[in-house]
Amino acid sequence: MFCRGIHDLKPYVIDDEYARLINFMYLETKEEVDEFAAWVKSLDNPKVQGLFIIFAFSSTCQVLNLVFLAWWDHKVNNSWILPSLIKCLSKMDPTDWDLTPPTTNVGESQHHWTNINTGIQLSLLEAILTQVAFNVTVLIT
Amino acid sequence: MSKAITIARVYSDRSDRLQYKTIFDELQRVTFQLTGRQLRLKRLSEGGSLVSVGVDMELAQALGAGDSFLPTNEPEFSQIHVETAEEIVEYFVRACYTHAKR
Numbered sequence: 411m412f413c414r415g416i417h418d419l420k421p422y423v424i425d426d427e428y429a430r431l432i433n434f435m436y437l438e439t440k441e442e443v444d445e446f447a448a449w450v451k452s453l454d455n456p457k458v459q460g461l462f463i464i465f466a467f468s469s470t471c472q473v474l475n476l477v478f479l480a481w482w483d484h485k486v487n488n489s490w491i492l493p494s495l496i497k498c499l500s501k502m503d504p505t506d507w508d509l510t511p512p513t514t515n516v517g518e519s520q521h522h523w524t525n526i527n528t529g530i531q532l533s534l535l536e537a538i539l540t541q542v543a544f545n546v547t548v549l550i551t
Numbered sequence: 552m553s554k555a556i557t558i559a560r561v562y563s564d565r566s567d568r569l570q571y572k573t574i575f576d577e578l579q580r581v582t583f584q585l586t587g588r589q590l591r592l593k594r595l596s597e598g599g600s601l602v603s604v605g606v607d608m609e610l611a612q613a614l615g616a617g618d619s620f621l622p623t624n625e626p627e628f629s630q631i632h633v634e635t636a637e638e639i640v641e642y643f644v645r646a647c648y649t650h651a652k653r
Contacts (some may be wrong), residue, residue, distance in 0.1 A: 435651060489638075490613070493641040495651055502643060507645060513647045513649045514605055514607050517555070
């Protein structure tokens, strides 16, 4: 598993550092990104930058994870991640970027609404069948 | 964005990169089957209408989309000369801020 979200880092950094980390997607120029990258390195915090090993039983969907690649390395090693989060690095047309919602919240609320109406924790087949039945209900009402 | 419409829901018991590629391939196939029009990204394909793909932070999901749409790239139209999913997604994927933070 990767150390994906900044929230996971909160226990390991001081408040000022956290405030700067959480806003990295709003960096406006490549120079600011470079400066930020240099600053992350200067923290010299293996949790934030560098490879470290942790034995952890995750309570979520992940099972036993042995190696966490630290947060910034995750972003840099997967070369497309930063361009998908920081507008000035994206190769997308800036207008198209602005047209794209900054979060997937709308999709997730629709997902949640369907779940309320169909139930969760179903087998694959049950899930599909309850969804079909629900779609019919929505269509005729 | 003023309106959101769910046009498809996919139920799957796998979430690896190949599965996501299959899902996006199927979405393209079914869209053509139902509408007679190809589902294409406007940045990659002439006449394409899809502006972008919004993703959460799941690697397999974005790269599966890249695998699926890579063959639809028309380099003469797009001026994009790349050969991997990792490179092509930079042209049409925007990731969710909320997922990046939590």
